[in-house]
Amino acid sequence: MIILGITCIMLCALLIGGCLYLNSLTPIITGYAAKNLASAVFISGRSQADVEALDLDFSFIKFNRNKVDYACINRKEGYNFYLPFCKFRIP
Numbered sequence: 001m002i003i004l005g006i007t008c009i010m011l012c013a014l015l016i017g018g019c020l021y022l023n024s025l026t027p028i029i030t031g032y033a034a035k036n037l038a039s040a041v042f043i044s045g046r047s048q049a050d051v052e053a054l055d056l057d058f059s060f061i062k063f064n065r066n067k068v069d070y071a072c073i074n075r076k077e078g079y080n081f082y083l084p085f086c087k088f089r090i091p
Helices: 002-043 048-054 059-063
Strands: 077-079 087-089
16 A cells, blocks of 8 residues: 555656656747748748658657748848847838
8 A cells, every 4th residue: 555655656746747847848849949940931941841841850849839920021020130139121
């Protein structure tokens, strides 16, 4: 009976530890996928499906859901390459 109780406590501790570990990885996973997908689609001209199949198909990143906002291509605003926090208008 004592062994069963200790086993249950150990399993709960492992489950909680695993959840905390994955929670700390979430910003890294989503940020990596977003940056690579945006660079590949908007700079390299590749399709979202191609990038997800070839570049983002590993580890926990393959479980991330991505959405490309193609409407941002038509906006008349952009960001300065050297001063990323300063907006500029595209004529």
